[in-house]
Amino acid sequence: MAEARQTEGRDTLTVAMIGSGGSGVMTAAEILIRAAARAGYYGLMTKSFGPQIRGGEAAAFVVLSTAPVEAPSDRVDLLFAIDWQNAGRFAGELPLDADSLVVSGQVDAELPSIVTDAAPRIAEVDLKSLTRSHKGTRPNMVALGVTAALAGLPRAAVATLIDERLAGKGEAAMQQGTAAIDLGYEEAAAMTGVDGLTAAGDDGERWIISGNQAAGFGALRGGVRFAAAYPITPATEILEWLAPRLQKAGGLLMQAEDELASINMIIGGSFGGAAVLTATSGPGLALMSESIGLAVAAEIPILVIDVMRGGPSTGIPTKSEQSDLNIAVHGLHGDAPHIVTAPMSIADCLFTAQWSTHLAESMQVPVIMLSDQSFGQALGVVEKPADVAFATRRLLAEEPAEDYLRYALTANGVSPMALPGTAGGQYTADGLEHSQSGLPSSMAADHNEQLEKRLHKVTAFDYGDHWARVEGGGDAAIVTWGSATGPVREALRRLDPGGERVRLIAIRLLSPAQPRQLAEALAGCERIMVVEQSQGAQFFGHLKAQFDLPAGADLFSRPGPQPFRPAEITAMLEEWLS
Amino acid sequence: MTVEAACPLTARDYKSDYKPVWCPGCGDFSVLLAITKALAEVGRPPEEVAVVSGIGCSSRVPAYTNCYGFHGVHGRALPLATGLKLTRPDLLVLAAGGDGDGYSIGGNHFMHACRRNVDLTYVVMDNQVYGMTKGQPSPTTSPEWDSALVPGGTGLRPFHPLVIALAAGANFVARSFSGDPNGTAELIVEAIRHPGFSLIEVLSPCVTFRPEEREWAKQVHPAPVEPTDDRGRAARRVLTDDGFNIGVLYRGRRRPYQPPFGQAQVEVAEFEAEFLP
Numbered sequence: 001m002a003e004a005r006q007t008e009g010r011d012t013l014t015v016a017m018i019g020s021g022g023s024g025v026m027t028a029a030e031i032l033i034r035a036a037a038r039a040g041y042y043g044l045m046t047k048s049f050g051p052q053i054r055g056g057e058a059a060a061f062v063v064l065s066t067a068p069v070e071a072p073s074d075r076v077d078l079l080f081a082i083d084w085q086n087a088g089r090f091a092g093e094l095p096l097d098a099d100s101l102v103v104s105g106q107v108d109a110e111l112p113s114i115v116t117d118a119a120p121r122i123a124e125v126d127l128k129s130l131t132r133s134h135k136g137t138r139p140n141m142v143a144l145g146v147t148a149a150l151a152g153l154p155r156a157a158v159a160t161l162i163d164e165r166l167a168g169k170g171e172a173a174m175q176q177g178t179a180a181i182d183l184g185y186e187e188a189a190a191m192t193g194v195d196g197l198t199a200a201g202d203d204g205e206r207w208i209i210s211g212n213q214a215a216g217f218g219a220l221r222g223g224v225r226f227a228a229a230y231p232i233t234p235a236t237e238i239l240e241w242l243a244p245r246l247q248k249a250g251g252l253l254m255q256a257e258d259e260l261a262s263i264n265m266i267i268g269g270s271f272g273g274a275a276v277l278t279a280t281s282g283p284g285l286a287l288m289s290e291s292i293g294l295a296v297a298a299e300i301p302i303l304v305i306d307v308m309r310g311g312p313s314t315g316i317p318t319k320s321e322q323s324d325l326n327i328a329v330h331g332l333h334g335d336a337p338h339i340v341t342a343p344m345s346i347a348d349c350l351f352t353a354q355w356s357t358h359l360a361e362s363m364q365v366p367v368i369m370l371s372d373q374s375f376g377q378a379l380g381v382v383e384k385p386a387d388v389a390f391a392t393r394r395l396l397a398e399e400p401a402e403d404y405l406r407y408a409l410t411a412n413g414v415s416p417m418a419l420p421g422t423a424g425g426q427y428t429a430d431g432l433e434h435s436q437s438g439l440p441s442s443m444a445a446d447h448n449e450q451l452e453k454r455l456h457k458v459t460a461f462d463y464g465d466h467w468a469r470v471e472g473g474g475d476a477a478i479v480t481w482g483s484a485t486g487p488v489r490e491a492l493r494r495l496d497p498g499g500e501r502v503r504l505i506a507i508r509l510l511s512p513a514q515p516r517q518l519a520e521a522l523a524g525c526e527r528i529m530v531v532e533q534s535q536g537a538q539f540f541g542h543l544k545a546q547f548d549l550p551a552g553a554d555l556f557s558r559p560g561p562q563p564f565r566p567a568e569i570t571a572m573l574e575e576w577l578s
Numbered sequence: 579m580t581v582e583a584a585c586p587l588t589a590r591d592y593k594s595d596y597k598p599v600w601c602p603g604c605g606d607f608s609v610l611l612a613i614t615k616a617l618a619e620v621g622r623p624p625e626e627v628a629v630v631s632g633i634g635c636s637s638r639v640p641a642y643t644n645c646y647g648f649h650g651v652h653g654r655a656l657p658l659a660t661g662l663k664l665t666r667p668d669l670l671v672l673a674a675g676g677d678g679d680g681y682s683i684g685g686n687h688f689m690h691a692c693r694r695n696v697d698l699t700y701v702v703m704d705n706q707v708y709g710m711t712k713g714q715p716s717p718t719t720s721p722e723w724d725s726a727l728v729p730g731g732t733g734l735r736p737f738h739p740l741v742i743a744l745a746a747g748a749n750f751v752a753r754s755f756s757g758d759p760n761g762t763a764e765l766i767v768e769a770i771r772h773p774g775f776s777l778i779e780v781l782s783p784c785v786t787f788r789p790e791e792r793e794w795a796k797q798v799h800p801a802p803v804e805p806t807d808d809r810g811r812a813a814r815r816v817l818t819d820d821g822f823n824i825g826v827l828y829r830g831r832r833r834p835y836q837p838p839f840g841q842a843q844v845e846v847a848e849f850e851a852e853f854l855p
Contacts, residue, residue: 034855037855038855205854206854206855207853207854207855208853208854208855209853213853217849217853220846220849221846225665225839225840226661226664226665226839228657228661245849247837247838248842248843248844249842249843249844249846250838250839250840250841250842250843251839252664252665252837252838252839254660254661254664256657256690257686257687257689257690258686260653260654260657260686260687261654261656261657261660261686261687261690262657263657264650264651264654264657264658264661265657265658265660265661265664266661267650267658267661268630268648268657268658268659268660268661268662268663268665269661269662269664269665270661271628271648271658271661271662272628272661272662272665272666272669273665273666274665276661290651291650291651291654294650294651298648298650381855384853387847418646420625420626420628420646420662420666420669421625421626421666421668421669422625423623423625424625425625425646426624426625426644426645426646426647427646427647428640428641428646428647428648428649429647429648429649429650430641430648430649431649431650431651432649438641439596439641440641440649
């Protein structure tokens, strides 16, 4: 049996697999990244689909590496096309060049201009005759064999996965599956033009997880047991991941009739004592805004996860953009202090969701967590994330005194909350301004006291080191957030591998702003560059207005829908630093 | 769970000292009295009851009770109540509000709450007008009613909440009149005891903006028919009656929607295994 060639090798390999609907591209790519994970590599898989609900052309992009993968790659080393139907749609997403190897699964196919223009090396695999002459083998599994072999993955890692997947379908199916993989490895033996990966190090346990799964699991770890939501791309996977698991964990997910209902259902659930969440995207967040304000006024802890997509309006549901920052920070009417957080990697979706639940519960306040499509719908192979247990929970009035006041003024602004069922704690939660008892009041004194209380509790809270991640040193700094962080980190790894020239500051706590902490992180910096993905430079504006960003800071900002690639950031930084 | 009969609870135990904003003569005073009488009759202590509302004159009712209350945003009483009941099935959850709150801005939730059939009791004080904003037509206002916002009347056929409720799946439908607080209290007791989603449409005059509604006292009459569990028959009756039939109009047999909550079968840490490659 042909084994993978172990040539000189490379540390990172980017593979694209494309094909028309039903060709099995996604299955093949998922097995590829999983096999690589088992072999000890890190990885990142993103997907792109045509607009059809079913049956459209599909592309999977898989980056495999011996080191953590921070961003989509600049170029494609290996493209396997099971067929070429509508492949032109992926122009702009398939950066091929003369060093790329393109494997056509069809013989004598007419190659699209996105291939021919790049003049890559071309190889052919006759999937049709191969699968015809070997009964029961499937084209996508042969393609997987070729790709895995060229990537330098051990055949056994792939074959074991095939066995596991097909175990339920009987011995014959398993044999046909591994036969297809073997055919692929044999075909690849004759090909040249792409070096496989060097052997992976053995540095600990890996997880394979999407940003949306990570967010769901983080919230579950944080204690969330009730969710209500309305389906929306690209947040639905959080809900579909949570629904059966909440059931098992003693919780419940309710599909609501709309976002107005889902936000109010979770407010009702939280009023009753459950830790709660909803997940949505920009259009849903816009619908929820009024009631998030209710949770501010009535001091009800809730977590709202916004998996951002291109906007405005319906925008680009399947592509990423960092353009909901303004609505998340400023979208509530009145003076409505609340928390806005953002994860900075797929794995960090887990931590940030868990932390956000902790913040909501501790301060009895709504938290909006801004994830985005490029985390949510991407599959990452990451180091096993740590389970950080946060001790603080909701402050309850378990035995309310005679003179119990639900909104009593306290030193830190957080008042003990009586849950329904607690005798002597009865109060009415209200969106109307109220006195300390909760009864409606339009008196200036009550308004000012309660406004101050609600602001104080979120500004006085100790957020510790979690407000941001600060890496490296030097007299220049990049300030960024969310999904822009990975490409920036990769660019800095190339330009400043020792981390001595440029600091990276990725902000996790967007609101309330932490100007003093940012100033400390920037101490000694002469030059500052802000990197973000929005047309309107929303983050830059927010930093200037709320974080006291020093005058003279530079900006690199553009809208989605294409993700930042490290080369784009590297080129910009080279010029900026020179 | 309940207090034993040594010291029976009375309507007063469910009433707060907070003075209502309602106009003198408003029908909602009597509905508040009916609600507190009904709660005393049911006998759950006030801390085990939650009264949930949206916005409007009648939606002010939670703070006038001595129960846990939630006065939310306009139109969203039912989702609030649904989230509370699903996570706290031990509580008695009562939603209350008006025709604008429930049938206009909250119309979609009304339909879906009926369809979902969570064990809630929904008391709608229908006065066929927006009172808090001082006299605009609501979905139940007659087409010719003249107002500053819609001069000459809406020209629109009024919304028929009881038929919508029946079609959408409400499990108990009744109509009452605020002028009869004892009768209203009896209907609320029955609605609370009936499993699933119960709607009580209370004709509750707005004496300020619809003074002609005082005449309702003369027009209401007991429904001349027995309650039915046949949805079609109930719908036909309420579509063809004069709108003043008082009593239980429909008792359904649907099972309430209440998935289990709070009984964990696994530890959260067990989900970690699925992320191993």
